[in-house]
Amino acid sequence: MTRKTDDKALDRRGFFKAVGGATTVAAAAVASPLAAPEAAAQASDDERRARYRETDHVKAFYRTNGYETLKK
């Protein structure tokens, strides 16, 4: 089988490529989260704050995990 290389086939493929490219550019210009990452919702300071506390419960975990080796 030979590959068709006539101008008509190339034009058809080129037409869809051009239409696809134009559509992509237009869509990106209208609204794209990738184009405007700063517009995405940002986590508040309250959501980012530290929850970890070295409570007696946590200290007991560290103690029991290191009881064989850690210096008393």
Added chain:
Amino acid sequence: MARMKFLCDADRCIECNACVTACKNEHDVPWGINRRRVVTLNDGKPGERSVSMACMHCTDAPCAAVCPTSCFYNTADGVVLHSKDLCIGCGYCFYACPFGAPQYPRVGNFGTRGKMDKCTYCSGGPEADLTTAEYVKYGSNRLAEGKLPLCAELCSTKALLAGDGEIIARIYKERVLTRGYGSGAWGWKTAYRETVAL
């Protein structure tokens, strides 16, 4: 400021999968999702090793870098969390994560993924602490209760360590010094040199 880390002592892990079960039960994790898994290398052969794996809460998380809706955020504890309200289920984070941490519930037909779910280091999500809304979406918030992730607290052989990175690194270092040999971390000799002391 303490940075939360997981550290699995591969010389102690016996592949009991208690960490996996505890996690699923504690957070009521949906069918088809495992926030934590035990990976076994050379199964059944001499030198078999098992490692408990979950989200490693990367400092520069690749999942956050590729997310088109920027639904990920880092807490002051160094934990990587995400908002299920912002997640669109695109699956980019699944492909970006080197540990396979992001998981998707199989809720719909035609390949729809639903909202991404991953290990939260037992510290909930963007909703208010210890609320029903938070529990339904992300599971329990043990860090807010003054506790550590249940997977590590339940580990019967003390293989899985969690907590302040500096403290658990010290515990692990003391173990290595007592044993007199390192974990034989895979790939070090390939990455550095054949003569590197492990």
